[in-house]
Amino acid sequence: MTTVLLTGATGFIGGAALAYGLSRDPDIRWICLVRGNGMAQARTRLLENLVRFLGAEAAREAILRVEIVVGDITVPASLEDRRLDAVTHILHLAADTSFRAQEHCHLVNVEGTRALAARAGRMPHLQRFLYGGTAMICGGNPPPLVRESDAPAEAAQHLVPYTRTKVAAETMLRHEFADLPVVMVRPSIVTGHRTLGCIPSSSIFWMFRAGDRLRLVAGELAGGIDVVPVDWTAEVLVGLLTKPALAYDVYHLSAGEAKRTTWDSLAAAFERCDPQGSPRRYGRFDDGDWKTLRSRFQAVFGLDQPIKVAMLRAMRAYYQFSTLGVAFDNRRLTDEGFALPPTLSDYLPVCLSAPANLSILDQFADDLGMFDGAPMVQENLVQAKPVAA
Numbered sequence: 001m002t003t004v005l006l007t008g009a010t011g012f013i014g015g016a017a018l019a020y021g022l023s024r025d026p027d028i029r030w031i032c033l034v035r036g037n038g039m040a041q042a043r044t045r046l047l048e049n050l051v052r053f054l055g056a057e058a059a060r061e062a063i064l065r066v067e068i069v070v071g072d073i074t075v076p077a078s079l080e081d082r083r084l085d086a087v088t089h090i091l092h093l094a095a096d097t098s099f100r101a102q103e104h105c106h107l108v109n110v111e112g113t114r115a116l117a118a119r120a121g122r123m124p125h126l127q128r129f130l131y132g133g134t135a136m137i138c139g140g141n142p143p144p145l146v147r148e149s150d151a152p153a154e155a156a157q158h159l160v161p162y163t164r165t166k167v168a169a170e171t172m173l174r175h176e177f178a179d180l181p182v183v184m185v186r187p188s189i190v191t192g193h194r195t196l197g198c199i200p201s202s203s204i205f206w207m208f209r210a211g212d213r214l215r216l217v218a219g220e221l222a223g224g225i226d227v228v229p230v231d232w233t234a235e236v237l238v239g240l241l242t243k244p245a246l247a248y249d250v251y252h253l254s255a256g257e258a259k260r261t262t263w264d265s266l267a268a269a270f271e272r273c274d275p276q277g278s279p280r281r282y283g284r285f286d287d288g289d290w291k292t293l294r295s296r297f298q299a300v301f302g303l304d305q306p307i308k309v310a311m312l313r314a315m316r317a318y319y320q321f322s323t324l325g326v327a328f329d330n331r332r333l334t335d336e337g338f339a340l341p342p343t344l345s346d347y348l349p350v351c352l353s354a355p356a357n358l359s360i361l362d363q364f365a366d367d368l369g370m371f372d373g374a375p376m377v378q379e380n381l382v383q384a385k386p387v388a389a
């Protein structure tokens with residue numbers, strides 16, 4: 001019997017993966033490691049997340065098929081539950097994804113992953129350990145088309161400490177747990193859902209709306225951004241987890257060159273959804289031109305509340321990532337038979353309409369935890385360091 005251990009099920013991608021996985025194959029046993037102050041709270045937290053993807057009634061039914069281990073990857077004792085001895089597949093998506101809290105990112109993303117991997121080494125039936133990384137481990141100076149083999153590069157500079165901890169986790173897994181059947185999966189930017197829009201989460205989507213309002217995009221105006229929807233990500237993750245044999249041990253989960261969202265198409269899609277009477281024209285944000293960004297932001301949103309200041313700071317971080325203008329090669333994925341994702345322009349209408357009447361600021365508030373107190377990323381370039389084996 002396939003028994004999956006899922007970490008991160010209360011999160012954006014983990015919730016989508018669980019909702020999809022439960023609907024796809026009724027014979028898979030799902031065990032979720034969930035943080036909580038006891039079983040009741042952990043169950044409530046997981047249910048709340050499933051409701052976002054499935055609705056209340058279906059979520060209440062679905063959760064009956066999930067076993068919960070109350071635990072935390074940074075607390076190795078909580079991974080000792082004997083049910084984990086039966087695990088055949090691990091989908092490890094738990095992480096601290098914030099752009100701040102450098103030490104906490106390291107604790108969760110490196111030390112927590114190390115604790116889970118050590119426990120996985122004592123799972124006698126384990127066939128696959130899918131580790132959720134990020135394509136952004138390419139660092140701050142990547143080639144225009146990043147291939148899986150390009151990263152991690154030890155000398156890479158990083159825009160935020162978070163991506164550096166994801167490099168460290170991959171390096172640690174390769175060096176210290178070479179015997180485990182680890183497959184790295186590296187999503188690019190995950191935002192929105194093809195049918196639910198932003199109901200499950202507004203994560204990062206507010207940034208596209210805000211950029212549209214500022215009429216300002218980073219990088220080449222003729223360029224674009226590699227972004228994928230969460231439900232496609234979930235389908236690919238569950239597919240890679242359960243496919244009997246895989247040709248590679250690292251995969252980008254990305255739009256690639258073919259499905260990168262171009263700024264032109266995004267402007268046209270916004271115009272169709274929110275007509276302003278003439279074609280929208282985006283201007284180019286030049287890397288480091290924070291004055292222009294700030295003055296444009298002030299004119300459009302104002303800077304009269306702390307949350308707006310936080311939003312401006314968060315936009316700076318995303319503009320820096322966006323300036324890279326990269327696409328992440330996904331030929332490995334298509335070679336495995338997975339369909340390409342849609343572009344964001346294709347599913348923008350549903351993201352704008354569901355849920356209805358949520359302001360950009362409301363949507364940013366959803367993401368605020370990622371940025372609150374974040375240092376200015378430009379002053380924060382950090383060197384990738386291999387983890388001692």
Ligand SMILES: NC(=O)c1ccc[n+]([C@@H]2O[C@H](COP(=O)([O-])OP(=O)(O)OC[C@H]3O[C@@H](n4cnc5c(N)ncnc54)[C@H](OP(=O)(O)O)[C@@H]3O)[C@@H](O)[C@H]2O)c1
Pocket residue numbers: 007008009010011012013014033034035071072073074092093094095096097108112132133134135166186187188189190191203204
């Ligand atoms: N979203 C993206 O655009 C994107 C892009 C590339 C890669 N990724 C990667 O994909 C994975 C999932 O991302 P996401 O966006 O779904 O993140 P998310 O929404 O922030 O969810 C993070 C999950 O990790 C759990 N978690 C955090 N610390 C934990 C701990 N110490 N022990 C156990 N669980 C813990 C959280 O549980 P609580 O609910 O208890 O906090 C939550 O379920 C991450 O590895 C991330 O690096 C994401």
